[in-house]
Amino acid sequence: MKEYVIWGKPEYSAKTRQVDIPKPGPKEVLVRVMAAGLNPKDWKWVKARDESCAMNAGDDVAGIVEAVGSEVFEYKPGDRVAAFHRMGEERGTYAEFTVVPSSTTFPLPPNISWEAGAGLPLSFMTAALALYQHLDLPLPTVPGQKDIPVLIYGGASAVGAYALQLAKLSKLNPIITVAGSGIDFVKSLNAATHIIDYRKGNVDSDVLAALGSTKLALAFDAICDHGSYEHISNVLVASSGGGHIDMVDPPEDPSWKFPDSVKMTRTFVSSAYGVPHKFITEEQAAADGEFAYMFYRYLSHLLAEGKFQPHPHDVLPGGLDGIIGGVKALRDGKVSAKKLVASLVDCSLGRRCTFSEHFFVTPWA
Numbered sequence: 001m002k003e004y005v006i007w008g009k010p011e012y013s014a015k016t017r018q019v020d021i022p023k024p025g026p027k028e029v030l031v032r033v034m035a036a037g038l039n040p041k042d043w044k045w046v047k048a049r050d051e052s053c054a055m056n057a058g059d060d061v062a063g064i065v066e067a068v069g070s071e072v073f074e075y076k077p078g079d080r081v082a083a084f085h086r087m088g089e090e091r092g093t094y095a096e097f098t099v100v101p102s103s104t105t106f107p108l109p110p111n112i113s114w115e116a117g118a119g120l121p122l123s124f125m126t127a128a129l130a131l132y133q134h135l136d137l138p139l140p141t142v143p144g145q146k147d148i149p150v151l152i153y154g155g156a157s158a159v160g161a162y163a164l165q166l167a168k169l170s171k172l173n174p175i176i177t178v179a180g181s182g183i184d185f186v187k188s189l190n191a192a193t194h195i196i197d198y199r200k201g202n203v204d205s206d207v208l209a210a211l212g213s214t215k216l217a218l219a220f221d222a223i224c225d226h227g228s229y230e231h232i233s234n235v236l237v238a239s240s241g242g243g244h245i246d247m248v249d250p251p252e253d254p255s256w257k258f259p260d261s262v263k264m265t266r267t268f269v270s271s272a273y274g275v276p277h278k279f280i281t282e283e284q285a286a287a288d289g290e291f292a293y294m295f296y297r298y299l300s301h302l303l304a305e306g307k308f309q310p311h312p313h314d315v316l317p318g319g320l321d322g323i324i325g326g327v328k329a330l331r332d333g334k335v336s337a338k339k340l341v342a343s344l345v346d347c348s349l350g351r352r353c354t355f356s357e358h359f360f361v362t363p364w365a
């Protein structure tokens, strides 16, 4: 099969190579890729790699089950699924076939296209782990409105927008978010009670004005850049004397110190496979693995019922060959309120295609 690999040194580049179709292990699923989603981590993880360490960096897939491992009981060949590949491992989603854990695979309902489905797995689970496993917010299954204020920084990002939709499903109130050129999209979600425009340059005072006398103690930073965590700290301290911030990345400024009254935690979506690492304890990883199993299947239900929507997406020009352009666009911060997706579906012919059969307008040009 063909696999598409990328590297970042001396400049971002890509090539295709011929490899064997991978085999699934006992608890794994072999998926025929119909669409692969890009994530900011794709450019970050290959930044220091040269061609000798080129990587199939794709982790998001929507496709058709081709084969299952000996212990997989939920899926069978022909099933329509989306899945989160194990980051950093071989057999990624930038290829004709990928191997994914069955625990991070979920049924893709018929009302969700391959391309829309490919934008869900990694960023959806990041948002869910942050809200429920780190900030301990009530699940959508808990009845009744909760007067729990939450700040979701970066409401137009994929992770932030998924967090907004989940916060709404959890019936939190108020839900405050910060966005810029993606504000119209954020409004269309009808999830945030207050949307702050960071381009006006008054994030701290605008969030505090939106809060009024309401005390904010919980925040999710889905950006971790451009001083986002500093704004959040200021607001938590001014509003409640402190609070809890959960972050998707370390502070962009390594010298930054949170005030003592602000607790900082970090979400690592890799804990969805239940594997501990330097920053995630064995206990947390085990709990996150169980949570991810349950929540991916809940996502299938929400999608099928029309209660949750995939992030808007742009299909890259050229099938898998378009990925390097998308990776560079993400690196350069040119993507607003969109997932970028490589499609292996040739819509006009109703069949799958691979590399250069697509001709789309470059979406970020």
Ligand SMILES: NC(=O)c1ccc[n+]([C@@H]2O[C@H](COP(=O)([O-])OP(=O)(O)OC[C@H]3O[C@@H](n4cnc5c(N)ncnc54)[C@H](OP(=O)(O)O)[C@@H]3O)[C@@H](O)[C@H]2O)c1
Pocket (backbone or CB within 6 Å): 039, 040, 041, 122, 123, 126, 153, 154, 155, 156, 157, 158, 159, 160, 178, 179, 180, 181, 182, 183, 198, 222, 223, 225, 226, 228, 247, 248, 249, 267, 268, 269, 270, 330, 335, 336, 337, 338
């Ligand atoms: N720890 C983990 O496991 C994990 C998992 C997933 C993602 N991440 C990280 O989380 C971050 C977001 O990922 P993503 O996939 O959601 O990215 P994304 O969708 O590509 O984010 C792009 C969005 O970021 C928003 N943004 C940029 N600067 C902003 C600012 N100063 N204030 C508010 N919003 C701003 C933009 O909003 P506007 O269009 O409104 O300007 C844009 O729409 C990335 O750094 C990624 O690496 C970490």
